[in-house]
Amino acid sequence: MKNEDLSRFSYMGIISDLNKIAQSIPNFLHLSNCDPPVYGYVLEAAIQKQINQLQISNFSGYPSWNGDDELRHALSQRIQGISNVEIPPNRLVMTYGVSEGFPLTFDALFYKNPGSLAIPDPSYIPLIVQARRFSKIWFYDCDEQLNWNPDMDQLVTSLEKHPDTKAIVIITPNSPTGAVYSEKTLKELINIAGQHNLIIITDEIYDSLTFGKFVSPLEFAYDNPVIYLNGFSKVYRLPGFRLGYLGWHDPLEKYPEIWFQLEHLCKGRLGVTSIAQEIAKLALRESKEATLDFTQSIHKKQIFLTEHLESIDGISVVPAQGGTYVFPRIIYDIDDEILAKYLLKTHHIYVTPGSAYGFSPARNHLRFVTLESYDALLQGAQALKKSLNVLSK
Ligand SMILES: Cc1ncc(COP(=O)(O)O)c(C=O)c1O
Incomplete structure (x- = not known):
């Protein structure tokens, strides 16, 4: 293709x-x-009220390239609460939504190391748009007969056909299918990723918008490197503030150059809007x-x-x-x-x-x-x- x-x-x-x-x-x-x-x-009325009381002119200076300290600490705790995995604040950067997380991720992954990216079929359109800019991509099937879970046999066969694959994208809860992957599915997917030395990119923007149990892929990633993407547009209903965050999990430090490149790219765009980050701190306090x-x-x-x-x-x-x-x-x-x-x-x-x-x-x-x-x-x-x-x- x-x-x-x-x-x-x-x-x-x-x-x-x-x-x-x-x-x-x-x-x-x-x-x-x-x-x-x-x-x-x-957001709930009490938080909206606090947002409306913010003195906007206090936030006119440049933000830091990686984001507000307090916010990244709070997000590190949020991630740990959901996945039992620590992504420390110094491995988190604020982004202009997951939508900016995508190009940052693909740029950092592929700039020195060209290869292919495996993405789910069906996929989220901006993900496809951004991925095409930085790498070759191919689709792995999600099967309606399996409640829209990935077809693991097809995934393995396709990986054999694309030996230059460097990373795989997982979206759970999934857009557009609404599938939420079980622990078993995630373990299988991560096992396959590990066997093929793939970096896992996990988009968890709908995490607690789940009608049963939500399991984060991060929970079962163990030593496998993960780029974790999340944001404030869905669960916190703040898409207009364009705020997301990107986390880097690489416990064995297999790929320090990827994080280095991510930092470099974020420094090159001087941080994300300060007032949005202040609002996000309040949003995290919603009951x-x-x-x-x-x-x-x-x-x-x-x-x-x-x-x-x-x-x-x-x-x-x-x-x-x-x-x-x-x-x-x-x-x-x-x-x-x-x-x-x-x-x-x-x-x-x-x-x-x-x-x-x-x-x-x-x-x-x-x-x-x-x-x-x-x-x-x-x-x-x-x-x-x-x-x-x-x-x-
Ligand atoms: C799977 C998925 N990822 C990311 C986004 C967009 O995220 P953001 O608003 O943080 O850019 C959406 C929006 O619909 C989505 O469905």
């Missing part, structure tokens, strides 16, 4: 076609927008109950939408275990791109076709985001039912 052929998984390909249609439809219903505050999901309320609200909407979608002839759904997505399969022989365009043009419902996220496992799926109201989600499901009735004839 040539990297040029991957442009369809970008904002130039399928998404751009859909957006062009959307431009001519005022007030279409966006059921694929993953921006919590737009739908009223914000567990408030964060749980948010997760439960999303979970209820996912159950609601899943039930409505499953009742439609021609649709099947593997229930999501986390994240903000429902990823139904179109059983009928109808192309997902055609269906998404039809839904938008005819019913003014915007959902993303699975083909935008990867090659085969994602094809013939639609990605719904479950942040909208129950009414809106119902409207989406009803429109899908009507569309299938027409297009399946």
